[in-house]
Amino acid sequence: MRSGPSPWSRLLWLSLAVVLGVLPGRTRASEPSPAALSPRIANYTIQARLDHDRHVVIGNGTLRWRNDTEHATSELQFHLYYNAWQNDRSSFLRSPRGERLEPSEIREQDWGWIQLERLTWRESVGTTDLLSSAEYVAEDGNVDDRTVLRVPLRRSVAPGETIDIEMQWESKVPRTFARTGVRGDYYFVAQWFPKIGVLEPDGRWNCHQFTQTEFYADFGVYDVALTVPSGWIVGATGRVIETHEHDDGTTTHRFVQPDVHDFAWTTSPHYAVHDDRFEHAGLPPVDLRLLLMPDHAHARERYFAATKATLEHYGTWWGPYPYGHLTIVDPAYRSDADGMEYPTLFTGGTSWLSPLASRSPESVTVHEAGHQFWYGIVANNEFEHAWLDEGINSYAQIRTLEVVFPYRRFVKRYFHGFLPMVFDDFLPPARTDGADVYFGFHSLLKRDAMARPSWQNGPNAYEINAYNKPAMMLRTLENYLGWQTFQRVMSHYFARWSFRHPVDEDFFIAVREVSGQDMSWFFDQVYRDTVLYDYAVERVSSKPVRPPHGFTEHDGKLAFQSATQGDGDDIEQYQSKIIVRRWGDGMFPVDVAVTFSDGSTKTERWDGNDNWIAFEYRQPTKVERVEVDPDHKLVLDVDRPNNGWMRAAPTDIATSKWTSSWMLAAQHLLEFFALFS
């Protein structure tokens, strides 16, 4: 399906483009070094030690940061993510996401925090303390939230200038609130260090509080030495370049990774390590390392297969994975660290008993491996445009699963979720199957426009606008433009914005430039508004054509004709009329497929703008079937069942079949009540 240049040549041209600065877009003050894939703005050298008894990570290190804009800055801003779980006053625990938790049930040892002990600016003229003048800032006005630290500087940092900030801190690893935490002797440690925000090209700091969204940071080089108890397996962003055992029963593992924007790690003595290698013609090879928990040993080959499928299809469709290695983490049971992405490392997730039909871990593995491309390489701001990675990746994930792991069935888990049962007769819905699950006046699709910054989405709007709706939007767009065109759009967008921070308009521009079509009419509805689409067959009639009844003119004179008169040799004709209705406020061109009783068909095209349209036919056959949007291009239609009409719909037998099944199930339920008699 791939068209255009090969991934290798794309990678070569991309690298050259970065070096020569020929890529259009926002202006940067300086150019990256020739060997770099990314601008390398925020570079960390960290030494961290895990104190397992206290669940604390003691860290110190240096941030080498470059002002890559054309504006001087007199302050720095840092994320202190772990303070979101310091107490129940944080904006995180007050947000819709945090409201699902019950703070009163959280024990003392479960809370988390990050405490900066030293923050200094090391210059040639000396070292300046920055901590004494630092203050917490909260754009939502919550003075109790401590997830953003504003650090005034004694002098401005000029455009292009590089500074060294030395840091020392302690991070109390929480019992997992959101993907990072400790359970028993299993750690997944993410967002654990003071992370500098992003200084945008216009000179503003982009450093939002941590509430319901994910993350945003600049690319850089990470050189991190992790000291953990000896014998514990460590997985992290990057490759391990050296290991050193100490006499105190600890071991230091040093990981280095250039051209990434985050660093996460995991450690536990329970991991089993498995290695494999991805190789595919036309794509760079990738060393795969799987850290597998003992109760998920069955999933070893499934994890590898899903990861390889992602590297192959994403690499072929969008662009190659450039890092050469990837760590797959099978998270521990109930660690709540499952299904999350970090540069060159991701967490999957599965169950002890997981039938193939459930596609667990395949589905989550494809999604999280896919994030290496959409998030890791094309690094959108997840605070503001979460859909640019989650939505695009959800769309791409479903596409990949359809090709590589098409077998899926509905799986229900019984007995506290431990025991799965596969129901062979039906499929579970996929994210891009259709919008029917959101039907209703108070549909989730109407909660907030996708254009609203993700961190500002209201209750129950974030997930729909980040994942499901954009995935359906993109699937609809693919159906409209055709796969070949859409694949070129996506691969062009990927190549242009690799190792950069795109915004929503950048995607729309790519669509316009590559497809040659102005799709603003579509994005205005789906992205900037909250319209619902619903096309339906309202009414179908096929009536025999009879001679007129009443007075008609013959030879200049009026004569009465009854309906029963007429030439007995006339061929019977039917006057058929179909009303197709637009119930929703969204407008989209649709086809209408009409099938007649002799098997002949007609396909009508409607621009979908009016409230309704009528199609009329006069022919010897009746209309037997009508289907609006027969190819299901408009997956955003919220009521797919009303798109079809058939004359001889077997409604009674279908109703009887399923009602009798329900009845039988209810009778069996009564038998269980009778057990107690």
Next chain:
Amino acid sequence: MLLAWASSLALVLPLALVVGEAIHDSLGHGFSAENLRVGFDSTWYTNFAAKTRGLAASFSPTIIGIGAILNGLDATIRGELLQMHPALVCAGLAYLALWVLLSAGLVPRYTATRSNATFASDVVRFFPRFALLTVIALGLYGALLLGLLSGLEHEIENITRETIDERIHFAWILAGHALVWALLWCISIVFDYAKILSVVADPCSPRRALLGAVRLVFGRPMATFGLSATLGLLGLVVLLVYAVVTPGASPSSWLTVVLAFVLGQVFLLARIAVRCLFWSSQTALAETLRSHTR
């Protein structure tokens, strides 16, 4: 047995009509009707589930095949039968009461002396004792399922708070349920024999019947528990056979739909028959054991 089956049908039929009407309205003249005739239609179902309220919302594809039993079994084991839709809970409680009534008339017929009185007069005579014993038993069941099981689950969560191996967590939860259900089983057997003794040892107050049942059950545990276990296994075999032969979503003609329904009713009758077998076998065993002790 037929009376029990007919009662089950009568209790559920009005509820089924409500669900059926909702399904019928939802299908209309759409293609989903054809899809549901030959199999299932997941798109229709997500649409239906999003719009439907009330009893019809209890419809789900997992009612098909062995799922018809698994949903109820899961709820029973977890002590969550009362969390079903209120209409289903009411029907279930009514059916439970009916079985108390029916067993008051059945047990006298299973005795060696075979009651000469009419079914109705036996019901009138023995139902008050059966009802009292059932109420006491329900109190104990409630204490176990709603009290002990809930408490055990909470304690198990404390014990396994740091457990990261799913198999270990599963083993703990399974052990907790096994303990509660072992106790439930003991109570169930004792109260069954108490009801039987209130008939075969008539006149016999419920208190005397209970004490006699405890002596009988725990005096001859191999016989009493063994019989119950054997009949329980028979019930399990019935369910397993049903799981194998029951058609899924494939019936697509009036004939096959009716045949599938009839097959389902046959297995329902089989479950009722096993319950009747419990009563008849336990009655025979109780009389045998009593005669041996005299």
